[in-house]
Amino acid sequence: xxxxxxxxxxxxRLGEKVYAMxxxxxxxxxxxxxxxxxxxxxxxxxxVRYFWVKPSDVAIxxxxxxxxxxxxxxxxxxxxxxxVYELLDLNIGKCRMAVAAKSDFRDNPNRTLKVxxxxxxxxxxxxxxxxxxxxIIHLNGSIEIAPIxxxxxxxxxxxxxxxxxxxxKLEVIDTIVPISARLIANKTGFKFKNEMIQAxxxxxxxxxxxxx
Amino acid sequence: MNLYQNVLRSDEKAAFGLRELxxxxxxxxxxxxxxxxxxxxxxxKDFLVSDNVITFTDTNGxxxxxxxxxxxxxxxxxxxxxxxxxxxxYNENVYRISKGTRAYKEIMxxxxxxxxxxxxxxxxxxxxxxxxSLEQISDxxxxxxxxxxxxxxxxxxxxxxxxxxxxxxxxxxxxxxxxAMEICKNEGVCEASARAIKTLITTYGTPEEVFPALxxxxxxxxxxxxxxxxxxxxxxxxxxxxxxxxxxxxxxxxYNGIVFRGxxxxxxxxxxxxGQYDKMMKKLSRKSxxxxxxxxxxxxxxxxxxxxxxxxxxxxxxxTDTPEEIAAAVKALSAQGSVTAHRNKPNLKYKKLVTVKEAxxxx
Numbered sequence: 362x363x364x365x366x367x368x369x370x371x372x373x374r375l376g377e378k379v380y381a382m383x384x385x386x387x388x389x390x391x392x393x394x395x396x397x398x399x400x401x402x403x404x405x406x407x408x409v410r411y412f413w414v415k416p417s418d419v420a421i422x423x424x425x426x427x428x429x430x431x432x433x434x435x436x437x438x439x440x441x442x443x444x445v446y447e448l449l450d451l452n453i454g455k456c457r458m459a460v461a462a463k464s465d466f467r468d469n470p471n472r473t474l475k476v477x478x479x480x481x482x483x484x485x486x487x488x489x490x491x492x493x494x495x496x497i498i499h500l501n502g503s504i505e506i507a508p509i510x511x512x513x514x515x516x517x518x519x520x521x522x523x524x525x526x527x528x529x530k531l532e533v534i535d536t537i538v539p540i541s542a543r544l545i546a547n548k549t550g551f552k553f554k555n556e557m558i559q560a561x562x563x564x565x566x567x568x569x570x571x572x573x
Numbered sequence: 574m575n576l577y578q579n580v581l582r583s584d585e586k587a588a589f590g591l592r593e594l595x596x597x598x599x600x601x602x603x604x605x606x607x608x609x610x611x612x613x614x615x616x617x618k619d620f621l622v623s624d625n626v627i628t629f630t631d632t633n634g635x636x637x638x639x640x641x642x643x644x645x646x647x648x649x650x651x652x653x654x655x656x657x658x659x660x661x662x663y664n665e666n667v668y669r670i671s672k673g674t675r676a677y678k679e680i681m682x683x684x685x686x687x688x689x690x691x692x693x694x695x696x697x698x699x700x701x702x703x704x705x706s707l708e709q710i711s712d713x714x715x716x717x718x719x720x721x722x723x724x725x726x727x728x729x730x731x732x733x734x735x736x737x738x739x740x741x742x743x744x745x746x747x748x749x750x751x752x753a754m755e756i757c758k759n760e761g762v763c764e765a766s767a768r769a770i771k772t773l774i775t776t777y778g779t780p781e782e783v784f785p786a787l788x789x790x791x792x793x794x795x796x797x798x799x800x801x802x803x804x805x806x807x808x809x810x811x812x813x814x815x816x817x818x819x820x821x822x823x824x825x826x827x828y829n830g831i832v833f834r835g836x837x838x839x840x841x842x843x844x845x846x847x848g849q850y851d852k853m854m855k856k857l858s859r860k861s862x863x864x865x866x867x868x869x870x871x872x873x874x875x876x877x878x879x880x881x882x883x884x885x886x887x888x889x890x891x892x893t894d895t896p897e898e899i900a901a902a903v904k905a906l907s908a909q910g911s912v913t914a915h916r917n918k919p920n921l922k923y924k925k926l927v928t929v930k931e932a933x934x935x936x
Binding site (some may be wrong): 411424428444445446447448450451512546547548549550552553555 | 713715717747748750751752777778795816818820836837838839840841842845
């Protein structure tokens with residue numbers, strides 16, 4: 362543990378947007394824009410160290426203290442329930458967690474509903490709250506084909522524009538929860554590097570206010 | 574004690590140090606049996622950190638459990654003696670599921686309980702011991718303090734539904750302001766109450782920073798004054814690692830009043846947790862008040878440095894050296910640190926390698 366503030370960013374398009382927000386907040390790190398395969402970037406002057414990790418891993422880095430701050434989708438936070446502080450809704454990477462099915466799907470409440478999803482816990486919680494018996498089919502990708510092949514009745518997945526669903530003749534039948542990128546903090550890091558984290562938070566909050 | 578500095582692991586060092594600390598404040602050791610009737614835990618499942626308990630059937634057919642928690646046993650086995658306080662400490666292993674591996678783990682826990690006529694002095698003493706426990710473990714530690722009386726009054730004033738209250742409480746634990754404000758909006762909470770909730774979520778820091786904001790939220794003065802007096806008394810006793818943080822939310826069904834959590838630099842989660850648990854006492858038909866805390870010593874291994882060397886000196890001997898000569902060489906070298914004697918070079922990291930003949934010349 363050192364004085365530097367460690368920040369885990371999600372690799373990909375969202376991560377670049379997020380970095381731009383950190384930069385605008387006054388915590389830039391110019392070396393990050395060099396086109397190379399490095400994963401860790403430092404700006405000792407500002408006291409920040411950024412690193413790119415797989416988006417679904419950000420919460421793990423933060424929960425276990427390898428990163429003090431991180432940016433993760435609400436979907437990941439709901440699914441894994443990491444022990445972290447959720448400090449800000451960054452209002453970017455917006456989409457929703459939804460239930461989708463074939464356009465001609467009609468629910469039969471007398472039958473156990475077969476649900477295919479990557480987000481087992483979110484799906485379970487949703488249907489438990491409705492008192493509905495379900496059979497969870499955990500898939501790691503291409504969830505959309507499950508109902509088409511009769512593997513499941515419905516799917517629970519992230520829907521951004523709905524194009525993929527439409528192309529596969531599926532439609533949203535229920536929205537579970539809206540999703541966006543959140544700023545999360547490690548509990549110990551938040552306390553021992555509080556001043557700097559507050560400064561980052563204020564810088565980012567000013568931008569989310571504008572974008573509202 | 575210092576004799577064993579090189580031998581003890583950081584959790585063992587802490588365990589001995591804490592025992593000495595608690596003993597010096599007149600706390601008595603509490604020794605309990607390894608097992609407890611399972612029934613005790615079933616009835617108080619939510620009080621436990623994890624509700625999985627290792628059970629087995631005793632020879633007389635009773636269902637027993639390897640204890641997942643110490644506090645319940647102490648409450649159960651104590652007696653109410655009006656007008657007195659019972660002060661005990663413990664250093665016990667408990668058995669819980671570890672979050673990462675989903676397998677049972679043995680966890681060493683130290684802690685203390687103060688049960689009986691708990692007044693403000695007793696609370697102060699327990700808080701002081703909590704802060705001192707953290708100081709023993711690390712040079713950089715913080716004790717986060719909250720008052721559930723303040724939290725519950727703010728939630729009560731907001732006129733939230735039961736479901737809403739529960740959610741806001743969880744969001745408070747996550748410092749999730751945007752989530753809490755959304756619930757306030759949905760439930761039509763008035764602006765003043767929403768502001769009070771916002772204050773609870775966003776204020777964190779030294780008492781001097783937090784109290785001015787806290788006095789603005791329009792709740793009864795009593796709990797704030799109690800908190801302020803406690804923090805003031807700690808400070809004048811040389812403890813300034815206290816921070817006010819309302820995200821410390823122990824289960825309100827068991828806890829009331831002062832609750833706290835301790836953090837040390839280098840360990841990503843809290844390593845000390847405690848509070849007043851009068852409601853738990855009532856559930857177990859005890860009339861007394863109580864406050865206590867536990868330190869999770871298993872987390873301390875993360876502070877352990879990796880050792881550069883396994884041993885200071887490796888002593889090599891061959892067939893020409895007699896056992897007597899080797900023993901003499903070991904004795905001479907051991908004055909400078911650890912020494913291990915081998916015929917062939919061992920697979921160890923060492924500072925220096927000497928033969929018996931070289932050692933003899935050195936001596």
